[in-house]
Amino acid sequence: MSPLADAASPLADDTIGPAAVFELAEPISIAIFHDPSSRDELIERLAALASPTATKLVRSGEEALACARDEALVLVDPSNPAATVTFFDRNRDHFTLGPARFVLLLMRGGSGERALQDATSLSSFARDASFEVGRSPSIAELEKTFEATHGKSFTDWLAEWRSGALPDTLENNHILSEALSLEEGRP
Amino acid sequence: MTRWELLRSEIESARDLKKQLWETEIIKLLTRLSSHGLCGAHERYRVKRRSNAVEIEPRAGATMPTVKAHVPAILLKELPHLDDPKLAFRIALHRDGRLEQYTMSLVGKDKSTGAPWYVRIDLDDEQKGEGPCGHPLRHAHIGSDPSNKHAQPVRVPLPWLAPHDALEWMLANVAPALEPPATSPPAAE
Numbered sequence: 192m193s194p195l196a197d198a199a200s201p202l203a204d205d206t207i208g209p210a211a212v213f214e215l216a217e218p219i220s221i222a223i224f225h226d227p228s229s230r231d232e233l234i235e236r237l238a239a240l241a242s243p244t245a246t247k248l249v250r251s252g253e254e255a256l257a258c259a260r261d262e263a264l265v266l267v268d269p270s271n272p273a274a275t276v277t278f279f280d281r282n283r284d285h286f287t288l289g290p291a292r293f294v295l296l297l298m299r300g301g302s303g304e305r306a307l308q309d310a311t312s313l314s315s316f317a318r319d320a321s322f323e324v325g326r327s328p329s330i331a332e333l334e335k336t337f338e339a340t341h342g343k344s345f346t347d348w349l350a351e352w353r354s355g356a357l358p359d360t361l362e363n364n365h366i367l368s369e370a371l372s373l374e375e376g377r378p
Numbered sequence: 379m380t381r382w383e384l385l386r387s388e389i390e391s392a393r394d395l396k397k398q399l400w401e402t403e404i405i406k407l408l409t410r411l412s413s414h415g416l417c418g419a420h421e422r423y424r425v426k427r428r429s430n431a432v433e434i435e436p437r438a439g440a441t442m443p444t445v446k447a448h449v450p451a452i453l454l455k456e457l458p459h460l461d462d463p464k465l466a467f468r469i470a471l472h473r474d475g476r477l478e479q480y481t482m483s484l485v486g487k488d489k490s491t492g493a494p495w496y497v498r499i500d501l502d503d504e505q506k507g508e509g510p511c512g513h514p515l516r517h518a519h520i521g522s523d524p525s526n527k528h529a530q531p532v533r534v535p536l537p538w539l540a541p542h543d544a545l546e547w548m549l550a551n552v553a554p555a556l557e558p559p560a561t562s563p564p565a566a567e
Contacts, residue, residue: 206426207423232426235401236427240409240422327428359531361442361449362449365466368431368468368469371479372429372431372471375430375471375478
């Protein structure tokens with residue numbers, strides 16, 4: 192269990208979590224991700240949500256602190272996660288002096304998340320605004336979900352659609368979109 | 379080449395060449411929407427890029443009224459002439475971020491008559507129907523809901539529009555405040 196959460200108070204997901212950063216203007220948030228591709232998508236998404244406020248991407252606590260007086264969302268993708276967590280923990284109050292808001296990006300099970308165990312000042316302060324980007328389902332899981340939801344495999348559904356047997360409705364165009372994403376995701 | 383084949387070719391070229399952070403552009407548009415009080419501030423947090431798609435996170439109470447599928451939608455409010463307006467979209471992407479297909483819709487009820495109101499814009503992944511005149515690659519369904527088996531479908535041909543442009547067009551029709559500001563003065567005659 193992450194030091195940011197417990198059974199009674201699980202970590203927010205990435206729908207509610209970013210809202211705390213932007214709507215409540217919490218100064219420090221920690222975002223836990225499961226794989227590098229979800230980190231990259233999160234960086235793009237947070238920059239879009241922050242707009243028109245500028246976004247800065249930095250790699251260390253020191254670089255982040257240098258942005259504290261900027262009107263910016265500072266995304267911290269640390270090159271040394273454990274050292275960055277320790278730096279934020281020791282200098283927590285300095286990060287709250289200016290208008291900048293900070294999101295520290297840490298990989299689930301990585302050295303940064305482990306370092307949070309000893310960074311009680313940081314983890315207790317950032318807890319309410321922190322969140323987790325769920326693990327992306329595998330293609331096989333998505334295919335199973337499609338079949339359970341629509342009663343046939345996406346390949347069968349696509350074949351039926353392409354034969355012209357299915358009506359051109361709003362819902363069928365959404366299902367088509369799902370099926371095309373699955374088709375594109377196949378190796 | 380007929381005008382319709384030319385139109386299809388223009389759209390196919392644009393689709394293959396344009397590559398943008400589509401999710402970013404849509405979130406920016408929804409931010410404008412919420413800043414005008416036309417949707418909840420939290421709606422923009424539901425838009426997510428997931429591998430080969432940009433989609434709306436489902437949420438109880440915010441789905442389109444469909445028969446078989448649950449289509450996640452964003453509830454709009456304060457529209458002058460529409461009741462119960464729901465905005466839905468989904469974008470399918472190629473692995474390299476190029477567009478493959480999208481569908482976006484705005485449905486509701488006319489406040490004065492209670493009649494269903496329906497606009498849907500589709501970018502098809504491939505040529506459908508008999509050809510590019512009757513079934514243009516990029517088209518809008520306006521007025522009649524084609525899920526009604528007895529309705530005559532109408533597909534209005536559209537030029538190339540990126541997903542966020544298509545959404546902006548739909549929204550500016552129902553909420554004049556969303557008309558984008560001009561970015562440069564019109565050229566002199």
